[in-house]
Amino acid sequence: MISSIIFILAFGAAIYLFSKNIGKVIRNIKLGKPLDRSDNRAERFKVMAKVALGQSKMVIRPVAGIMHIIVYLGFVLINIEVLEIIIDGIFGTHRFFASPLGSIYTLAINFFEILAVGVIIACVVFLVRRNILKIDRFSKPELKGWPFKDANIILFIEIILMGALLKLNAVEANIEGALEKPFIISQYIAPFFASFNQDTLHIFERVFWWFHILGIFAFLNYLPFSKHFHILLAFPNTYFSNLNPKGKFTNMESVTNEVKIMLDPSYTPATDIPAGRFGAKDVNDLTWKQLLDAYTCTECGRCTSECPANQTGKLLSPRKIMMDTRDRLEEVGRNIDINGEFKEDGKSLLGSYITEEEILACTTCNACVQACPVNIDPLSIIVDLRRYLIMEESKAPAEWAGMLTNIENNGAPWQFSPSDRFNWANEN
Amino acid sequence: MENLKVPTMAECAAKGEMPEVLFWVGCAGSFDDRAKKITKALVKILNHTHTSFAVLGTEESCTGDPAKRAGNEFLFQMQALNNISVLNGYGVKKIVTACPHCFNTLKNEYPELGGNYEVIHHTQLLQGLIDSGKLKVQGGSFKGKRITFHDPCYLGRANNEYEAPRAVIEKLDSELIEMKRCKERGFCCGAGGAQMFKEAEKGKKEVNIERTEEALSTNPNIIATGCPFCNTMMTDGVKHFEKEESIKVLDVAELIAQAQDL
Incomplete structure (x- = not known):
């Protein structure tokens, strides 16, 4: 008894x-941004059954x-x-x-x-x-x-x-x-x-x-x-896996509106999309799925061992991106526990945890995404951090700045005249 | 003087013709000396098979891929919306491209901005031409040669196409040897994600050297690729190991064009 x-x-x-x-x-x-993953329930159950229940990616x-x-x-x-x-x-x-x-x-x-x-x-x-x-x-x-x-x-x-x-x-x-x-x-x-x-x-x-x-x-x-x-x-x-082809990066609707207004000043956006911050500086700029990814990571390092940047000695490690995201999120969580709501602490995911050097080394090859046995997507976080770095802070490395200017002015990443674009057809 | 027939969309439209497929040449294919050879090899095949096609010529502009990968969504969307307006203006339905980056962007990232096309990679087009009997392939000078195929990330992992390039190479009566890291686990050449346009971050090694080393370990006569950027990276790698005399880096389209003496 x-x-x-x-x-x-x-x-x-x-x-x-x-x-x-x-x-x-x-x-x-x-705390993450909204993202709709309520579609394709049958397909989603199939992926879960195969990858989580069936451990299909583990046996590679x-x-x-x-x-x-x-x-x-x-x-x-x-x-x-x-x-x-x-x-x-x-x-x-x-x-x-x-x-x-x-x-x-x-x-x-x-x-x-x-x-x-x-x-x-x-x-x-x-x-x-x-x-x-x-x-x-x-x-x-x-x-x-x-x-x-x-x-x-x-x-x-x-x-x-x-x-x-x-x-x-x-x-x-x-x-x-x-x-x-x-x-x-x-x-x-x-x-x-x-x-x-x-x-x-x-x-x-x-x-x-x-x-x-x-x-x-x-x-x-x-x-x-x-x-x-x-x-x-x-x-x-x-x-809640991403069911799109891995090469498809998210479309930023907030940017679409601004670009459409630039191209056609009479354009009025159909939906009111808050502009907010472009890209991600901190964990609350990421989507809830990216944050779920961070909590799901078991630090096995299969991503890092397939990463071309990491394997050639660069600072980037996709596993570290996930660990940093979780650590920062936990820190923000503790901050909320103590203060009732988030009190600015002068820190952010990019800068305090992840450096520019790390995210710039990524070749976006998707090897990390492919390797993850539980379908975590470190690449999407890297890209969102890059978006913040480039669009909000204008911190493109000099060579990239040149490349971007070339695309803008010449329609090609190199400094060629657009009028020469078709010359190849008449060259020997 | 090569006798290439390269109609432009503008010419076709003036004649009231609608080509079956638009060949999206891409920046590398238009401007890079090495990649231009790939472009011409594909045109030769298109001419040889009497495929109805056209190019945009000077109306073509960067898809915006490197801008998007670098994080500049603004510039990407500017490029995309301008290109879409050109493509939709001509009523383009189907696009073939010899660059996996253009392929991925046009196929996956243009639809949400209003550009909906059937987009194929040139290795898929070649496979289709062979399967339909329009293109007869014999090994020619490649018969019995050892060929290893380097999977472009944006064709392979990004879009799950591993078989088309291999199916085409296998028609050459050559020996297709796989690297240890191939298909889903293929190792990047180091150019993607706009890395092509800047120096690599500090490390122990260049990515293309690591990959070329792996390719060389299969003891190949030819390293085949399906991407102009992979081609550059692998060619540089082969030069680094001073093997350019004995080992050629060729695009799948070049293999086919050369084998048929086009």
């Missing part, structure tokens, strides 16, 4: 805290991809068991599903145990890749400090949680009458607990049980502060 009350309180606190923090994330995402790199699928399956399926833990916790039952499901229950737990071992192996491999092999994309400057630790913390927690699950089953295998028969993996761990008496085993059982579920509650509340948030946001993020 007392344990049920403690459980309900812990469960309630976990859900409350999680909802509160999710609320803040949603509020932050809503087979080692990391297959390992990731094991962890992903483990996470999704083993969490079915959490449902039982919650029922047991609230009603003080023991393995609620065991007797109604019978042999199916044993089969399911056996399958979960195999998955748990798979998850542990995959997490160990991931730790080795990050900490011992020091794979290039995990050793970039933007991962120094917290992001590097964050990744290790996640992997350790997963190993510990899976370990607790196996140990719980192993202890129960030694408790008289607890299980019909031991489960497939934990039966080999069971002998380690065989020498303890029944009273001690009951204590162990409770300890592992509580450790497992409290660990899950804690992990749930770690998500909104971690790169691991992708396990939830991958789904909405792929659903």
Whole structure:
């Protein structure tokens, strides 16, 4: 009875805290500019099913991809068991599903145990890749400090949680009458607990049980502060993917109105589009989808490892663009938490986080967009920052300024006369 | 003296004719000495296959692609709206271009500004001509040669066209060898996003050197491209490695024109 009350309180606190923090994330995402992605629902579900649920872009790199699928399956399926833990916790039952499901229950737990071992192996491999092999994309400057630790913390927690699950089953295998028969993996761990008496085993059982579920509650509340948030946001993020060809950059309607007025002074815009700022200087100039992208990024660095600028030693890293966007957005969010509304802090995404040198190095090749396993679009942010730099601050590098003047005056990026444009047809 | 027949839209309109397709030459194709050869190769093919086409000549102007990629939406839209008024004035329905940047801009970014056309890349046109039997291709001097194709970003990833250039190259009885990073994972030549028009930012290496190195590792006789800017970047890369005597950088249109002795 007392344990049920403690459980309900812990469960309630976990859900409350999680909802509160999710609320803040949603509020932050809503700081972004509007963008209509309510169209093509069928197509959007298809993309989500393929890319998020089906992990189609993960397996392009087979080692990391297959390992990731094991962890992903483990996470999704083993969490079915959490449902039982919650029922047991609230009603003080023991393995609620065991007797109604019978042999199916044993089969399911056996399958979960195999998955748990798979998850542990995959997490160990991931730790080795990050900490011992020091794979290039995990050793970039933007991962120094917290992001590097964050990744290790996640992997350790997963190993510990899976370990607790196996140990719980192993202890129960030694408790008289607890299980019909031991489960497939934990039966080999069971002998380690065989020498303890029944009273001690009951204590162990409770300890592992509580450790497992409290660990899950804690992990749930770690998500909104971690790169691991992708396990939830991958789904909405792929659903709201850009369905246009990647080469199509957004059309700026506010500019269209001004250009049309310039070309034809009698032109009256059909809709009243607020001019506002051209391009993006800070996170609230970006769209909500670009901000959702930032929260979804799990910092895997596949974008950066395919980026021609980054791979030839330039400062630009698409992953850093996403991390900076999230960091700045979180900073703006904290500012709002403290002041009730955003109080000018003299900082901005472009300038305080992302430098001009970074965004100018982009070849707009879309390799980062293609590489992202959850359809994040770092390029759109880079282009919006460039638009601000060029149109609001007129800060084009000298060579670009020349190129732009040539287009304006000669209709070509080079200094040729437009009247010579057709000369090629008569040249040898 | 080559005998190219290059009708302009103005001439056609004066005669009351409407060509099937407008050949959008682009700035590189009009002004850059190397790219002009690609333009002429395509015209030869169009003449050879009796394709009904015309160009805008001096009425053509930059699509605005480099302005848009650099972030100058104003200039882009000025260019786009002016070009659209010319194109719509002639009632253009279909456009072919030998530049993936023009291709992408005309196809994807003009419709929202009132320019709606069927836009194809010249490799798609070539594939169509071959498939319909209008263009017979034999390997000629390229028979048995090792050719590697460098995917232009704005044809490949930007518009998901990976097969047309390859289908055309395969008609040459040559050996098409893929680089490690190809198709969806093709590595940029370094020119896109208006990088063509400025020095690169500080780094360890030039992008085109990295890409050329990869192309050379396939031990090719020819590096094929489908973009005048990729062509420049790869040609510079080959020169950097002093391989210009043994390895040619050619556009897909040039491969076809040369193979048929056009």
